Amino acid sequence: MDIFDRLKSAAKADWTSYVDHAFVRQMAAGTLPQAAFRTYLVQDYLFLIQFARAYALAIYKGRTLSDMRAAKAGLAAILDVEMDLHIRLCGRWGLTPAEIEAAPEHAATIAYTRFVLDCGVSGDLLDLHVALAPCAIGYAEIGRNLTPAGADALGDHPYRDWIGEYAGDAYQEIAMAARRHLDDLAARAMTERRFAELTTLFAKASRLEADFWQMALNDGTA
Amino acid sequence: MDIFDRLKSAAKADWTSYVDHAFVRQMAAGTLPQAAFRTYLVQDYLFLIQFARAYALAIYKGRTLSDMRAAKAGLAAILDVEMDLHIRLCGRWGLTPAEIEAAPEHAATIAYTRFVLDCGVSGDLLDLHVALAPCAIGYAEIGRNLTPAGADALGDHPYRDWIGEYAGDAYQEIAMAARRHLDDLAARAMTERRFAELTTLFAKASRLEADFWQMALNDGTA
Amino acid sequence: MDIFDRLKSAAKADWTSYVDHAFVRQMAAGTLPQAAFRTYLVQDYLFLIQFARAYALAIYKGRTLSDMRAAKAGLAAILDVEMDLHIRLCGRWGLTPAEIEAAPEHAATIAYTRFVLDCGVSGDLLDLHVALAPCAIGYAEIGRNLTPAGADALGDHPYRDWIGEYAGDAYQEIAMAARRHLDDLAARAMTERRFAELTTLFAKASRLEADFWQMALNDGTA
Amino acid sequence: MDIFDRLKSAAKADWTSYVDHAFVRQMAAGTLPQAAFRTYLVQDYLFLIQFARAYALAIYKGRTLSDMRAAKAGLAAILDVEMDLHIRLCGRWGLTPAEIEAAPEHAATIAYTRFVLDCGVSGDLLDLHVALAPCAIGYAEIGRNLTPAGADALGDHPYRDWIGEYAGDAYQEIAMAARRHLDDLAARAMTERRFAELTTLFAKASRLEADFWQMALNDGTA
Numbered sequence: 017m018d019i020f021d022r023l024k025s026a027a028k029a030d031w032t033s034y035v036d037h038a039f040v041r042q043m044a045a046g047t048l049p050q051a052a053f054r055t056y057l058v059q060d061y062l063f064l065i066q067f068a069r070a071y072a073l074a075i076y077k078g079r080t081l082s083d084m085r086a087a088k089a090g091l092a093a094i095l096d097v098e099m100d101l102h103i104r105l106c107g108r109w110g111l112t113p114a115e116i117e118a119a120p121e122h123a124a125t126i127a128y129t130r131f132v133l134d135c136g137v138s139g140d141l142l143d144l145h146v147a148l149a150p151c152a153i154g155y156a157e158i159g160r161n162l163t164p165a166g167a168d169a170l171g172d173h174p175y176r177d178w179i180g181e182y183a184g185d186a187y188q189e190i191a192m193a194a195r196r197h198l199d200d201l202a203a204r205a206m207t208e209r210r211f212a213e214l215t216t217l218f219a220k221a222s223r224l225e226a227d228f229w230q231m232a233l234n235d236g237t238a
Numbered sequence: 239m240d241i242f243d244r245l246k247s248a249a250k251a252d253w254t255s256y257v258d259h260a261f262v263r264q265m266a267a268g269t270l271p272q273a274a275f276r277t278y279l280v281q282d283y284l285f286l287i288q289f290a291r292a293y294a295l296a297i298y299k300g301r302t303l304s305d306m307r308a309a310k311a312g313l314a315a316i317l318d319v320e321m322d323l324h325i326r327l328c329g330r331w332g333l334t335p336a337e338i339e340a341a342p343e344h345a346a347t348i349a350y351t352r353f354v355l356d357c358g359v360s361g362d363l364l365d366l367h368v369a370l371a372p373c374a375i376g377y378a379e380i381g382r383n384l385t386p387a388g389a390d391a392l393g394d395h396p397y398r399d400w401i402g403e404y405a406g407d408a409y410q411e412i413a414m415a416a417r418r419h420l421d422d423l424a425a426r427a428m429t430e431r432r433f434a435e436l437t438t439l440f441a442k443a444s445r446l447e448a449d450f451w452q453m454a455l456n457d458g459t460a
Numbered sequence: 461m462d463i464f465d466r467l468k469s470a471a472k473a474d475w476t477s478y479v480d481h482a483f484v485r486q487m488a489a490g491t492l493p494q495a496a497f498r499t500y501l502v503q504d505y506l507f508l509i510q511f512a513r514a515y516a517l518a519i520y521k522g523r524t525l526s527d528m529r530a531a532k533a534g535l536a537a538i539l540d541v542e543m544d545l546h547i548r549l550c551g552r553w554g555l556t557p558a559e560i561e562a563a564p565e566h567a568a569t570i571a572y573t574r575f576v577l578d579c580g581v582s583g584d585l586l587d588l589h590v591a592l593a594p595c596a597i598g599y600a601e602i603g604r605n606l607t608p609a610g611a612d613a614l615g616d617h618p619y620r621d622w623i624g625e626y627a628g629d630a631y632q633e634i635a636m637a638a639r640r641h642l643d644d645l646a647a648r649a650m651t652e653r654r655f656a657e658l659t660t661l662f663a664k665a666s667r668l669e670a671d672f673w674q675m676a677l678n679d680g681t682a
Numbered sequence: 683m684d685i686f687d688r689l690k691s692a693a694k695a696d697w698t699s700y701v702d703h704a705f706v707r708q709m710a711a712g713t714l715p716q717a718a719f720r721t722y723l724v725q726d727y728l729f730l731i732q733f734a735r736a737y738a739l740a741i742y743k744g745r746t747l748s749d750m751r752a753a754k755a756g757l758a759a760i761l762d763v764e765m766d767l768h769i770r771l772c773g774r775w776g777l778t779p780a781e782i783e784a785a786p787e788h789a790a791t792i793a794y795t796r797f798v799l800d801c802g803v804s805g806d807l808l809d810l811h812v813a814l815a816p817c818a819i820g821y822a823e824i825g826r827n828l829t830p831a832g833a834d835a836l837g838d839h840p841y842r843d844w845i846g847e848y849a850g851d852a853y854q855e856i857a858m859a860a861r862r863h864l865d866d867l868a869a870r871a872m873t874e875r876r877f878a879e880l881t882t883l884f885a886k887a888s889r890l891e892a893d894f895w896q897m898a899l900n901d902g903t904a
Contacts, residue, residue, distance in 0.1 A: 069528070072519035072520040072528070073516075075512070075535070076520060076804065077804045081509060084509075084513070084516070088516075092532075095528065095529060117525075123345070123446060124345060124349075126442075130348075130353050130356045131352050133352070134352045134355050137355075138745075139743075140805055140806040140809070143806070203875070204876065205873060205875070205876055209869070210870065220342075220343075227345045287747060290750060291741070291742045291744070291750070294753075295738075297735070297741075297757070298582065298735045299582045301582075301657070303761075306761065307761060309738075310757065310758075317747075317750065321747075360521045361584055426651065427654055429648065429650065429651055432648065567790060567793045567890060568793075570793045570796075571796070574792075574799070575792050577796070578799050581803050
């Protein structure tokens with residue numbers, strides 16, 4: 017069992033509240049209101065800006081050139097790839113880049129992103145990456161859960177683009193790399209006493225992810 | 239018009255949503271459900287722990303011994319005075335210190351506190367103190383608003399202790415000092431272009447304060 | 461007069477002690493002991509690792525996507541270009557990458573790099589970029605000073621590679637961009653009271669650069 | 683063997699270069715030039731300002747109220763006690779507070795203090811306290827080494843005040859508390875792989891302390 021599985025298992029209820037949230041189940045069933053998805057997309061774009069800052073923080077906190085270069089790749093994946101993907105996805109849903117960037121950050125967006133950044137500044141790289149894990153690694157798990165018969169079987173599913181993105185090989189590999197990196201950091205710096213603290217942190221981050229889905233659901237069905 | 243008045247005026251709608259929130263109006267009228275107040279008290283205690291960290295950050299960021307000593311006084315006011323007051327207030331409402339410290343931080347608590355800390359780390363002392371102002375200075379304004387005939391006229395108002403605390407001379411003087419300090423920082427480092435950015439920051443912090451009241455109201459009337 | 465010229469002019473003595481240091485003059489004359497240059501090259505490589513961290517900090521502190529992307533370009537210039545150049549230059553001087561990375565950081569290297577990082581964490585982006593300026597922009601000035609007749613006239617000058625690098629168009633353009641960026645930051649956030657503080661900071665950074673040359677000169681002639 | 687003894691033993695050469703430095707031996711023998719001591723006193727005062735910032739950082743990074751309160755006591759010991767002692771000591775050596783505060787920070791002062799602050803920001807509390815240990819705990823060892831027959835036997839030793847201060851019970855107890863705290867942090871967060879990294883960090887900090895003595899010796903005999 018790697019450190020990610022240990023954390024999930026130790027924070028089972030909070031983890032499940034996130035990966036099995038009504039937003040996810042409605043997305044899977046194709047019944048998620050479009051307004052909820054649109055709210056999600058916009059807030060997730062604002063979310064990614066803060067996540068890019070978290071990867072920049074990881075570069076700054078790197079102790080070796082190889083750590084710094086790995087974090088720089090993570091940063092580039094967000095700034096150069098994932099944000100463009102959001103802009104394209106948003107376009108398909110009738111949202112212009114200008115609309116997205118002008119949107120105010122929702123409290124749920126602020127809560128999770130600033131929590132991650134604070135974990136990273138006040139703790140060490142392991143704290144930072146544990147706080148990032150529900151997002152960075154969790155999205156790959158959600159993508160896989162939503163494609164039990166493979167991404168090709170999605171047909172004309174209304175949320176095919178999103179699901180296909182995170183179920184796809186490219187993102188699955190990014191998540192696997194993040195998982196191995198977390199395991200390396202834990203091998204380097206994790207005592208069993210820290211595991212208890214990291215579980216608390218991971219549980220909190222998972223709850224904040226669940227709150228993020230809920231925010232989109234509330235706004236989109238208001 | 240000092241910088242605090244300029245910020246309030248420029249962010250009028252968000253400021254009003256905070257200082258004139260239903261939670262505050264129901265507290266004034268004495269109709270606020272006790273459960274809402276209890277939720278507030280507990281979360282505000284957890285909030286103060288993070289605010290103490292923000293003042294520690296201000297010491298760390300101080301450029302002169304006198305700045306550092308001023309921020310240290312602010313830190314001591316929280317750790318040595320205000321937190322004890324909360325413990326006493328909580329006691330009167332039947333909450334033990336153990337219950338308070340074991341309570342999970344609500345997302346609304348995380349959102350405002352981590353937002354302030356992030357403003358402080360990523361910006362300068364002026365950014366930090368503008369983000370702190372809705373709380374540090376705003377509570378004095380709320381206290382005064384709730385005692386138009388003076389604190390002595392509160393009689394057996396159910397929220398007399400809380401209102402009296404923030405309407406009282408001691409807290410009013412703390413808030414006046416924070417206001418003068420903010421004005422000094424602005425005289426030193428505020429250009430008009432920064433004023434626009436600081437207004438955005440102040441508006442966001444005010445909205446997060448309003449969300450904090452709302453969270454207590456929701457939990458307390460659930 | 462842009463902000464960089466104002467800073468140089470206000471901190472003239474410290475600036476001159478850096479750009480007109482004996483190390484620079486001996487390099488120009490081709491009389492600099494090779495051992496001094498070798499010490500410099502190794503320490504400058506360790507220096508660049510910390511400077512890459514400073515640019516990562518600038519990304520983290522960015523307020524807009526465009527600020528973040530600009531700082532990311534600066535980071536890439538160090539990690540992907542300038543460090544490779546050092547490895548190549550070191551190779552010509554008989555130093556292997558392994559030797560360079562195993563070298564202990566000299567106190568003069570620690571002093572300037574950690575000073576810059578501390579300015580950046582404790583202050584704002586303008587503080588950070590003023591602390592970086594003697595290096596980022598100053599090297600272009602030194603390169604130009606050492607090629608009054610153009611880089612092509614260097615002939616078989618023993619330090620032709622280094623001088624040509626910083627006198628060359630590519631680096632001159634990087635420095636010009638850094639200069640414009642500094643001017644933008646100043647237009648946004650610099651009051652006249654801050655100018656006095658920034659001058660102190662700039663003078664200190666220039667002295668620490670002069671100490672860095674001196675360290676190489678001392679070690680190389682010991 | 684507690685963690686402090688393990689670190690000293692693993693970084694023996696660097697530790698000895700610090701605690702047994704010529705500055706210390708000349709102070710013990712009473713032959714240290716007064717000018718060297720005066721340079722030391724002034725720079726150590728500037729040093730303490732940065733150390734106060736390091737303790738503020740420790741409060742900010744605290745995970746529990748009790749950690750935060752302990753760090754606050756460390757901060758108060760510097761700002762309220764040790765700095766006043768320096769002002770008094772300086773007064774006996776003919777230095778006014780104005781002279782001290784106007785003195786420029788020496789590169790050796792910048793190197794150690796900013797190194798400590800950077801360890802603290804980029805790492806966790808254990809990194810920060812390991813970087814602080816050569817100063818916080820080392821001074822007690824030096825004080826004891828210089829009083830083999832007890833502080834009372836110092837007679838009219840020219841450096842009696844300084845030696846007596848650090849050999850005295852009050853400082854010895856502060857150092858013992860710092861040592862126990864370091865041991866607690868290590869029990870919480872130290873793996874054996876981290877021990878190797880912490881040893882590198884501790885060795886570097888010890889060398890920077892040795893450089894600090896050397897700077898005073900150089901200036902005082904110039």
